[in-house]
Every structure is written in C-alpha cells, then in structure tokens.
Amino acid sequence: MIFAKIKNNLLDPAYYFSQILGLLSSSFLIILWLYLSKLKLVQLSNIQIILYFISIYSYFYLFTYSLIDRLAARLATGSQSFLLSPKSVYTTLFVKDYLPILVDNIPLIFLSLLLVIFTGVLPLNKLIYFIFLQFTVHLIYFFTSVIGAIFQLLLNWGFISFSFRFIGQTWNGSYIPLIFLSGGFLSFALFLPIFYSGIPFQLLLVQDLDYRLIINLFVFLFISFTMSYLLLARFKTHVQE
C-alpha cells in the first residue's frame, strides 16, 4: 500500500507542484540567513544554510500543520466504535493518519537526506545518529499530536493546531537554528512542546550537539508518551460516559 501510494504520487504532476510550493516556503528564511552570512555574522557556509532550512522546513511544514486536525477528526467522528475496538488506538491512528502524511513526504525527506550526505554537510559517521534522532523526533511528534488532538476535542479549541504551527515554527529551529539560542531564551525554549523537533537538524550545522538538547529529547519522549497514554484513557472514559 505504501509503495503504491508513493508510486501514485510520483506519477502525479500535482504532487511535484505541491512539493515545490512546500520547498519555496523556506526560501525567505534562506535569504535572511544568507544575508547574515554575507555580513559575516554567522560562521556557516551557504550550502549549509540552504540545506539546513530546506531540510527542516520540508520535514515539518506539512507535518506540523495537518496531523493534529486529522487525528482530532478521527477521534471525533469514529469515537465510539473506534475507541472500543480491540486493536490498539495508537496503531490505528499511526497507520491511518500518520503514515499517509509520512509517505507523502518520503521523497522530499529522502532527497534532502541524499543532498546533505553528498555535499558533505552531514558527515557519514553522523548519519546513523541523525536518523536515530529523527526517528525519536517522529515518535514524539506523533504522541504530541495525539495530545493536541485530544485537547482540541475536550476543550473545543481549534486553535491548538494554529499555536503548534506558528509558535512551533518560530521556536523549533525553522526560523533560528537552536545552536544560536543561549541563556534565558534556551531555558525558555527547552520547555516548549515543539522545541524538540529541530534538534536532529542541528547536526547539519555543528559536529556535536549540546548534551542538554539530547536529554531534552528523551525527556520529551517520556512525557509525550505518558501524557498521551493517560489522556487517551481519559478520553475513552469521557466518550463512554
């Protein structure tokens, strides 16, 4: 099914059009940072800047926007039968909602990964580490979206996905790479529930990541899983009542 969807996408001209639109969205940030580089305010090469923003944007601009709304719709419309089914709710949400979005983005993710490897922006010895961090980030993203979707339903607050999207993009490294955060701003950002998503991409800019960022990533994984698990249980009870 996954390969069939990828094949369908690749044969559809509209798919390329939408992906190019997605890529173009990162262009103004590339311009801003190339300007900072031109002024010699950052010690990053042009290729590093371009690939960093293309990679981080192509990963998260489509994801951040759509998954919470999609999960909320699934939980709302199919709530009774869906939640009572013996199959794990996580599996259903993952297969029916998360996987299609991931599959839509696979070609671009793959292409950006190839580019960062072939241009030497990501050293080969860091590749496994990078992929491992990405995998962790995607898991956290899934659990966080489940939390966001349940809050959206329980609080009747459609602005959850809005907040994730706009505030998230400002603070997950899409606007300013996390390596430039310091002092109070870093302490503040570490607590934001979207901050984690830019952590792996910092490997495209520096050789070694601050250990606090890695610790943060696993703390987020633990918190997001536990919270989503408890909230799903609460949501089931809420629906059955």
Added chain:
Amino acid sequence: MFKNRLTVQIIRAFRQNLLPENYPDTIREMVAVLVWMLSTYAFYLVLKESFPRLTELFSANLVVIVSSYFIVDGLIYSLLYRNLHELSQQISSAKIDYIILLPTNFQTYTSFRRIQMSSSIQLPIALILVFFLFKPTFFESILWLGSLILGFVIAYFFWYFLSLIAFWLKVDDKVSIFFEELSLVGLFPLQPFLSLNVIWFFFPFLSLASFSAYGLIYHSLYPAILIQLALIFVLYFLCRFVESSGLRHYRS
C-alpha cells in the same frame, strides 16, 4: 452596496463573537493570537542577542516592521482566511457547483462570506506600539495606514489568484498553505532581499507589509504606495481573466 454589506457582516461577526456561548472561544482564540505576537517579538529579541550588530532590525524599526505585518495579517485572517483557505480545495474536489448556480458573483460569494474577529486583536496592539514607540507624524501615519490597506488588497487578489490555479491543477489546500507561509516574509526587514538582489522573486509578498514598513522608517511612502497601486491594477485584471477562463474550463 458591497461596502455596506461588508460593514453589516463585520458588525454581525463582532456581535456573534461576543454572545455568551461564543465568548469563551473568542477569548481563547485572542489569547492564542496574543501569544503568537509575543512569540514573534521574542524571536527578534533572540536575533538581537545573537547578532547585536544588526542594528537596523531593532528598537523602533523592529516595532514598525513587525507591527506593519501584524496589521495586514490581522486583516487577512479576520476577513479572508475562512473564505479563501478552502477555496482551492473546493475547486480541486469539484465542490463549487452550487456556487456557480447561485445568482451572485462568484468572486464576491467565495471571498467575503465569513468573517472571524479573533485576529483583529492584532490591529489595536500593533497600532499602539507604532504610535507610542515610533511616533510618526499625522500625515505619515495616514499614508502608512493607507499603504497597509493596499497591502491587504494585494493579499486578497494574490491569494484569490493562487486559489484559482486549482481549476487546472489538483493542488488541494497547498496553495493556501503556500500563501500563508510566504506571507510571513512580511515579518522580516527589506534589507536582506535588497542586498541579495532577490526582491523580484518575493515581490508580491514583500508588497503586503514590508514596503509600507520600509517607507515609514525611511520616510519614503509615496514610492511604496505607487508600486502597490500598480500591482493591484495588474492583479485585478489577472484575477478577472483567470477566473473567467477557470470557470469556463470547469463548466466544460
């Protein structure tokens, strides 16, 4: 007549948002918008701390740049978002048959049916910040506000034009997301685009708010307004042409 209808709609939307059953939602949405505004100002503070040499971005200039963006963005989200956000998707999935059959203008009906007021909270805050921190003269203020309204008109025509692409390409809501993402260009100063000679590439998006901010900061609002008027002229006829061709294509 159209202006009157829009005024009635705006007043009705305000009343609906303040009804007891809608009041909590309105407050929550406004809080979300305010948090986003704060987050954006904080982003500039981080840039300032990281790159203190970027003086042109900061102090009062920062207030003008960000506030100009928030005023246009507040108008876009209040008056256009609920209408145009889904237009390309509706066209792509062939769900506009009933609109075509209505005895009303396609463009007016699809563009100004629904209004949401929560984003309008951005307007007074942005205005207060500029008037108290930048202190423009009365005449400059009028020109600047006029330029921002022109920026909003450009946003409308450009977003509408992009949505109409869906008559030929199955783009779902991607064009709306693209427009929303690239309109964020207005949050940044004009200098990087001028310096790297890429201003033409971002031209429609920069004309939403960046030209107005630049014009106010450097006391050159007339060229900004002229450029915006020319762009509106081009976009107006482009929209008319693409709309009629698109509807013909759809009907066939």
